[in-house]
Amino acid sequence: MGQKYIKQFIQVVISLGIAIWIFWFLYKDIALDSLIDQVKSSNWSWIVFSILISILGYFVRSWRWTLLIDTEEGQKVTVTRAYHALMVGYLVNMLIPRAGEVARCGVLTRTNGISIGYLIGTVIVERSVDLLCLVSVILLAFMVERELFLNLANQLISIDSLGEQLLSNLPIVIGGLAILLLLVFYILKRFRDHGLINKLQHFFREILSGLKQIGTLANPAGFWISSISLWVIYFLTMYTIAFGIPSTANLSSGEILLVMVMGSIGMVAPVQGGIGTFHALVAFILIQLGISEVDGKIFAAIIHGTQVLLVLGAGLISWLIMMKLPSWIKPEEV
Template sequence: MKLNLKQWVQVALSMIVAIWIFWFLYKDISFESLRKSVSETSFLLLMSSIFVSLIGFWLRAWRWTLLLDAEEPYKTPSIRAFWALMVGYLTNLLVPRAGELARCGVLAKTDGLQMGKLFGTVILERTVDLLFLVFTIFLAFVIERNLFLELFSELVSVEALVEKVTQYLPLLIGGLLVMAIFFYFAFLKYRESNIFKKLRHFTRDLVKGIISIRQVRNQSGFWGSSFAIWMIYYVTLVLVAWAIPSTANLSLSSLLMVMVMGSIGMVAPVQGGIGTFHALVAFILMAYGLSEEEGKIFAVIVHSSQVLTVLILGLVSLGFILKITSKKVSKTF
């Protein structure tokens, strides 16, 4: 994926922010404390968490093929989808949120699929994942309601929030109306131009990808795998928590809250959730009685194990993809 100068500046700034947050969080943590915690960590449970996460990656790739193959005679190989997915995760470590575009580009090259449809299926996937995240947050709220309300009251002033929404809502509505009018007249004027024709074609493929959920032949497989993916996220976190002595006695409900905070941290527009994941996970663990150092060390262990897994699998997958594409290029000569 080629980046222009502006995009490289954005990547650099995002990386600087991520590194600064990480440094600020861990500047007071001694290397000896981290080394001791790692030495006390159960290697068997940590490796078990990585193995479980690999199952989650494969399920995500398989679920993607269910959307790609809806109403299509061609069957996308699950292994190709898996390689594309891991290349996407690898890309996210460099360019935040670019992994979704990267994995679409991989399958577009290897299998000749339409970029618009690929991107549409990714949007649909992310929408489904968002629904499961909202459900997980709601479940955590029901189970850990008292702590949830206590933390919310400490972080957010409800009165100030309502005042800001009331103050800026008319401005937001007016801005959306102006944008809608602008795009409407621009469409009328340039609808026969080549750019708009390409945009309409891409949009048609995009919509086709988004609504592909209705044509999925294996509906139970799609929704079952979606549920399993989020269960695997939770099981992975639980196994790491059990592997570390300082978190081994945390309740399953408290670990659900840790999962929620970690998932929110991963949404932040920084490479691989670096810094934001660690900050939110350490914050919630401190609410459960762990020291600041213990919370931060847990966050760095669970995050590092996943990043190393993605790095290794991403590079291996990239090698397979480059081999496939090079063979296609050589056949054209």
């Protein structure tokens, strides 16, 4: 048991170290005066509005979670209580990546008497749908800003020359794909009992079973509407804060969508609160959109900083509220 905790501690320290290093590398050349000037020149009415939209998003996510908690076990979970548990989870995620998902389930287990295994199952369903939505949003961004996508790809590799090479070597390409598919099939069959293969198969089975479970809910329409609404809210959060900062006020809605996609990918990285990875990807796409490097990095710092302060403040309040609630006692134990 001691070795397990030591291993987890080392993983946390490494992920935090990587996050801090990326953040330092990005901002080491930016003078503090530049950041202060940008903050002072920003329209904080828009930024506060952005924060209010974020809070709405947390309540929508909480409502969606209650739709999944369809069990006679324990006490019925209200949206308010789900919100407080959710914010505690986000607070824990700021310290230990991904641990917040278990933490929020543990909070409801203590206060509402619902088994943690059941609650973790609902979180897996949530994350499966969130992944599906993220892929859908990336495809939407590609369709809206197709030219910019192709320009970015061309910076990495010449698409035209790649296409010509593929066509001129079509038989080799088809043969190579066939060999690759056979190799994948062989590996899956030969090493089907290997831990990594089992984990991958288990991951996809969980996503499929989670999607099937949604159809059995009492309010499946509400679940899908809230899931889509969350991404609309994420977009509006970034869109309004862009209005509040002079350097990004003229970005189009399609360009903001691209920035949101890059930021979402940065938040998926296994580091505390997306520190560093969020800033790097958001700043990168803004530079491609014609924003100066300094302004792009400062924009990323402002939007991420306001969200971090919101999570810290709301998370601590929710933690205090939930800790004051008594632990759930089964009726037969009274």
